[in-house]
Amino acid sequence: MNQLKIVFIISHVHKSLQLEWMIDGLVRKNIQLSFILLGQSKTELSQFLHDKNLKVFHIPLAGKVSMILAFFKVFSILRREKPQVVHTHLYHANLIGLFAARLLGIKRRIYTRHHATLHHQYYPKAVYIDRFINKLATHIIIPSNSLYETLVNLEGVHSDKIRSIPHGFDLAYFSTRDTTIEKFKSKYKLKGSHPVVGVIARHTEWKGIQFIIPAFREILKEYPNAHLVLANAGGDFEKEIAAMMLAIPDANQTIIPFENDVAPLYHCFDIFIHAPIDSKCEAFGQTYVEALAAGIPSIFTLSGIANEFIVNGVNALVVDYKQSEMIAFNIRRLLNDPPLSKRLIEQGRVYVEKRFSIDQMTTRLEKLYLTGE
Known part of the structure; x- marks a missing residue:
C-alpha cells in the first residue's frame, strides 16, 4: 500500500506542544508528512520537526507583499510535492495554503479552526476572509462542538464539511x-x-x-x-x-x-x-x-x-x-x-x-x- 502523502501548512507558530503531540502520533502511522512553516524560520517547532527528520520548508511571512511571495512559493512546493491531502493551521496558512491547493486541484483540503467568534465580535472585516477560507476547504475540523453554530449559522458553512475532532494530549x-x-x-x-x-x-x-x-x-x-x-x-x-x-x-x-x-x-x-x-x-x-x-x-x-x-x-x-x-x-x-x-x-x-x-x-x-x- 502506498504511503498517504500529507503537507501541513502552519503559520506563525513558535512552540506548540499540542502540534508536537499530534505530529508524534501521526508519524507512527503509515503517513508521509511534510511541513511548510510560514513566518520565522528559527522556532522551536521547526527544530522539533528537524529532530524528527521530517521534510520542512521555511517561507518568510511579514506584511502584504510577503503574502503574495509566500503564495507563489507554497504553490510551487505543493505542485512539486503532489500531496493527496493539505492540512492547514491558523489564519495565513489557511488563506495561502488552501487557495494554492484549490488552484492545483488537490482533492482533500482541510483546515483546523482555531478561533471561535473572535472575528465576529472584534474584527468583523476578517469574517469575509473566514468565509472565503471556508469555501476553499473541503473539510473543516472543529475541536469543539461550540464552533458548529458559528460556522453553520453565522458563516453559512454546509454541515457536511464539518468534522468534530477534539485536540489530543500527551497526558503523561x-x-x-x-x-x-x-x-x-x-x-x-x-x-x-x-x-x-x-x-x-x-x-x-x-x-x-x-x-x-x-x-x-x-x-x-x-x-x-x-x-x-x-x-x-x-x-x-x-x-x-x-x-x-x-x-x-x-x-x-x-x-x-x-x-x-x-x-x-x-x-x-x-x-x-x-x-x-x-x-x-x-x-x-x-x-x-x-x-x-x-x-x-x-x-x-x-x-x-x-x-x-x-x-x-x-x-x-x-x-x-x-x-x-x-x-x-x-x-x-x-x-x-x-x-x-x-x-x-x-x-x-x-x-x-x-x-x-x-x-x-x-x-x-x-x-x-x-x-x-
Missing part, C-alpha cells in the same frame, strides 16, 4: 516530578505562598482575567500569603490587566510572559481558574484539559470544549460569566473543603483520560485523511 506529560515542581516554585518565588491561584491565558478581554483579579483581592484579605500567578501573559488587554494588578502587592503576584514547560507550572498552583466571558468565545480551551490532567482543583466558566465535559461539582466548580463574587466564593469553598478538592482531582483525571488521548485524535485524523469521514 502532566505527571511531573516533585524536584521539578520545587525548582519552578523557586524560579517564580512561590515558596511559602498559600494559596497559589493560577491563571494561564492571554491578556485579551474575552479571557475574563479582569473578573479573576477582584476575586483574588477578596481572598487576599483572608489569606495574606495568597499569591496570584498570571502566566503566558501578554495581549491586546495587557494595559488594562496591568492597571488592575496595581491593587495587589508585588509580593502577592507573579506575571510570567511565557513559560514553555507548563506541566510543572500547573503543579505550583493550589487552585486554577479559567473564566472566559461567554460560552462560544473559546474554540477549544486547552487549559480546561491541562489543569485537570495535572490534577489541579479548578474553577471554570464554560466555553468551547468545557461545554462538553465539565460537570459542576464532579470534575470542577462552575461559575457564571463575569462574576467575581462567585469566583471568590468557590475559591473559599475549595480551601475549606479538602475532600471536595480530592474528588474533583480524581474525577478530572478520569474525564480527560477518556476523551483526550493523542491516539483518539490521530486515529480520527487518519480516517479523515484516508476517507474524508
